[in-house]
Amino acid sequence: MQQASSSExxxxxxKAVDDQIEVHARAILDLKTRLNTLxxxxxxxxxxxxxxxxxxxxxxxxxxxxASEIVRPYLVNTWVxxxxxxxxxxxxxxxxxxxxxxxxxxxxxHIVGPVSPYxxxxxxxxxxxxxxxxxxxxxxxxxxxxxIQDLFKMATAPASMLxxxxxxxxxxxxxxxxxxxxxxxxxxxPRLRNLEIDGFPFAWDHPLFCSTLTTLxxxxxIVSVPLGSFETFVSALDRMTNLQELELEHVIPQAPSGPPSxxxxxxxxxxxxxxxxxxxxxxxxxxxxxxxxxxxxxxDTRGAH
Numbered sequence: 183m184q185q186a187s188s189s190e191x192x193x194x195x196x197k198a199v200d201d202q203i204e205v206h207a208r209a210i211l212d213l214k215t216r217l218n219t220l221x222x223x224x225x226x227x228x229x230x231x232x233x234x235x236x237x238x239x240x241x242x243x244x245x246x247x248x249a250s251e252i253v254r255p256y257l258v259n260t261w262v263x264x265x266x267x268x269x270x271x272x273x274x275x276x277x278x279x280x281x282x283x284x285x286x287x288x289x290x291x292h293i294v295g296p297v298s299p300y301x302x303x304x305x306x307x308x309x310x311x312x313x314x315x316x317x318x319x320x321x322x323x324x325x326x327x328x329x330i331q332d333l334f335k336m337a338t339a340p341a342s343m344l345x346x347x348x349x350x351x352x353x354x355x356x357x358x359x360x361x362x363x364x365x366x367x368x369x370x371x372p373r374l375r376n377l378e379i380d381g382f383p384f385a386w387d388h389p390l391f392c393s394t395l396t397t398l399x400x401x402x403x404i405v406s407v408p409l410g411s412f413e414t415f416v417s418a419l420d421r422m423t424n425l426q427e428l429e430l431e432h433v434i435p436q437a438p439s440g441p442p443s444x445x446x447x448x449x450x451x452x453x454x455x456x457x458x459x460x461x462x463x464x465x466x467x468x469x470x471x472x473x474x475x476x477x478x479x480x481x482d483t484r485g486a487h
Contacts, residue, residue: 218268231274235264290319290343296352297325297333312336316370319343324350327382340370347371347390348378386410386435391418396450398425402432412437416469420446430466431457437465447471455479 218224265275293311311318315337321344323330330349341347377390378399384390386409391398402409409415412435419425425448434456442465451472456463460482467480 292320294322297329320346322348327351346376349382351381386415386418397427399429427453429455434458434462442468
């Protein structure tokens with residue numbers, strides 16, 4: 183009985199100390215906020231700070247991205263880091279995104295960013311940008327396939343200006359993803375040239391694999407994910423006759439035995455990179471007619487070239 187009473191007393195004393203620590207921690211945060219207000223930059227009007235923040239996205243995009251670079255979560259939306267400086271800037275940063283969108287009027291949009299349920303600020307900005315889907319020229323998104331899929335549900339207009347499109351599923355390549363049907367309004371991508379899919383579930387009969395594509399880069403997963411039949415895969419290639427660069431890694435369906443049922447001609451192809459099993463590589467090459475000067479990189483899943 184005495185031991186139980188002693189234990190309760192210790193717990194009560196510990197809680198009292200924890201409560202005091204929390205009070206003092208909040209007081210220190212308030213003092214730091216007041217200290218920040220005494221700096222010269224804190225005297226800038228919110229409207230001016232918002233204008234300055236609006237210049238950051240273009241600089242970030244120019245420095246970190248080009249048509250072939252992987253979207254990395256620790257680089258994307260670099261401009262959002264201004265919101266991490268202090269409470270005052272964190273309150274102004276969302277207004278900067280709104281002002282940037284308003285100023286752009288009908289200009290093409292270049293969007294690179296993470297899609298995460300745990301980051302409210304960037305998520306809100308992405309949702310607002312989806313309402314301007316018809317203005318997007320470059321779109322590169324990284325996140326879980328389900329979160330990206332939910333984001334696309336907010337895009338109602340055709341992507342009539344979209345030329346470069348990349349999707350990256352950032353979950354482990356060894357995890358089996360949830361089956362997700364890509365709901366991008368693909369019937370409205372008449373200008374799509376570059377398509378990259380990195381670990382994102384898809385099917386070979388999707389309309390995104392269209393005749394306007396000149397670059398197609400797809401990295402699949404180590405685990406088996408249903409992509410469609412080999413015949414569907416060949417039909418997709420047959421639609422993409424303007425391809426100049428083709429890179430396929432772990433995304434070739436199992437081919438049926440026997441001689442090729444048809445041949446696909448890719449007259450403009452200059453670069454072909456394949457990472458697949460020996461049988462899949464052989465089956466694909468048997469179904470292709472390519473220019474004599476095409477550059478090859480062929481590797482089976484064991485690493486042999």
